[in-house]
Amino acid sequence: MNKLLDLHEVQLDIALDEGFSTWGTCDRLSIYDNDTALLGDYKTGISQIDHPEENYQALAYTLGVFQKWENIKEVTFVFYIPQHGSTPSHKFKREDIDEIRQKLTDVIRKATSIRPKWESNTISIDDLNPNQNCRFCKHEDTCPALGFLVLEVAKKIEPKIPEVDLDTVEDPQTVETLYNIAKIVSAWADRHKKRAVDMAKSGVAFPTPRLRSLGATSSVTDTQRLLEIAESFGVTKEEALDIALVPLGKLGKLIGDKAQKGKKSEMQQFFVATVEDEGILQKSETRYTLS
Ligand code: SF4
Numbered sequence: 001m002n003k004l005l006d007l008h009e010v011q012l013d014i015a016l017d018e019g020f021s022t023w024g025t026c027d028r029l030s031i032y033d034n035d036t037a038l039l040g041d042y043k044t045g046i047s048q049i050d051h052p053e054e055n056y057q058a059l060a061y062t063l064g065v066f067q068k069w070e071n072i073k074e075v076t077f078v079f080y081i082p083q084h085g086s087t088p089s090h091k092f093k094r095e096d097i098d099e100i101r102q103k104l105t106d107v108i109r110k111a112t113s114i115r116p117k118w119e120s121n122t123i124s125i126d127d128l129n130p131n132q133n134c135r136f137c138k139h140e141d142t143c144p145a146l147g148f149l150v151l152e153v154a155k156k157i158e159p160k161i162p163e164v165d166l167d168t169v170e171d172p173q174t175v176e177t178l179y180n181i182a183k184i185v186s187a188w189a190d191r192h193k194k195r196a197v198d199m200a201k202s203g204v205a206f207p208t209p210r211l212r213s214l215g216a217t218s219s220v221t222d223t224q225r226l227l228e229i230a231e232s233f234g235v236t237k238e239e240a241l242d243i244a245l246v247p248l249g250k251l252g253k254l255i256g257d258k259a260q261k262g263k264k265s266e267m268q269q270f271f272v273a274t275v276e277d278e279g280i281l282q283k284s285e286t287r288y289t290l291s
Contacts, residue, residue: 001032001033001036002032002033003030003031003032004031004032004033004034005029005030005031006028006029006030006031007028007029007030008027008028009025009026009027010025010026010028010029011023011024011025012024012025012026012060012061012064012065012068013064013068014060014061014063014064014067014104015067016101016104016105016108017101017102017105018105018109020105020108020109020112022060022104022108023064024057024060024061024064026039026040026041026061026064026065027040027041027042028040028041028042029065031069031072034071035071035072035073035074036072036073036074036075036076037065037069037072037074037075037076038075038076038078039058039061039062039065039075039076039077039078040077040078040079040080041057041058041061041077041078041079041080042079042080043079043080043081043083044082044083045083047133047136047208048207048208049079049081049088051088051090052077052078052079052088052089052090053090055079056103056104056107058077058079058090059100059103059104060104061077062075062077062092062100063097063100063101063104066092066094066097067097072094073093073094074091074092074093074094075091075092076089076090076091076092077089077090077092083210114127114128118143118144121144121165121167121168123144125145125148128143128144128145128148129145130143130145130146130148130149134146144167147166147167150166150181150185151166153181153185154166154177154178154181157180157181157184158177158180158181161174161177161178162174166178179290196209197211226240227240248272248275248281251271252268252271252272253268255267255268255271256268256271
């Protein structure tokens with residue numbers, strides 16, 4: 001086979017039926033003998049990926065190649081998935097393009113009809129398909145499908161919860177109930193996330209996610225010694241203090257501890273007031289919670 005073309009990052013515009021279209025960028029395309037293509041996409045993540053025969057990204061890119069190069073009779077689509085050590089592939093023929101175009105059109109038509117319902121709050125759970133992949137979706141925090149799922153849980157916790165749009169309800173009693181349910185559900189979720197991480201740390205291998213370090217924070221236990229070391233590197237104590245953040249609360253307590261008995265708290269408050277008067281106190285925005 002003679003390789004005629006080897007392209008990277010190929011932008012594909014894909015024409016569908018009924019005036020719909022889509023687009024995508026495939027990682028790699030090689031064309032052999034003018035009529036055979038190898039289309040590859042690298043998946044560096046760990047998630048399970050549908051086989052190219054069923055995968056809508058593979059279908060769309062394949063159709064895009066058939067449409068852009070009309071002489072191509074056969075496209076082999078490959079996913080390169082190093083984390084799984086696998087390269088699932090499927091050979092598509094030009095005769096498949098009507099079926100592929102139909103499949104893609106059906107999906108885009110459905111999505112196009114559902115999004116306005118989402119905006120107008122007329123959507124039903126049957127219109128959506130929440131599943132484990134929702135965790136990758138950019139709509140995860142606003143999707144009504146997830147609200148429908150949580151509603152089932154909410155009804156178990158509080159059967160009297162009214163049949164209203166929970167995302168827009170303003171009745172204080174209902175909002176309070178939702179707040180309480182959210183606290184219960186998030187505590188449950190945090191516990192299970194922690195449990196899964198603990199299991200991974202102890203060596204358990206899950207089918208999909210892998211243990212990933214988020215790094216560890218470092219702190220110095222001896223500031224005096226730190227400043228001496230910095231000085232030996234040519235940084236004066238004054239220069240170091242310019243970039244240091246001295247904890248106001250701890251310093252205030254130290255000052256309070258030096259005051260005579262009965263005056264500790266007063267001295268602490270006086271110290272903070274003095275710092276404030278100097279105009280060197282910067283307060284962050286006040287945080288709130290309900291209790
Ligand atoms: S969060 Fe909603 S829009 Fe996103 S994948 Fe899940 S069901 Fe679909």
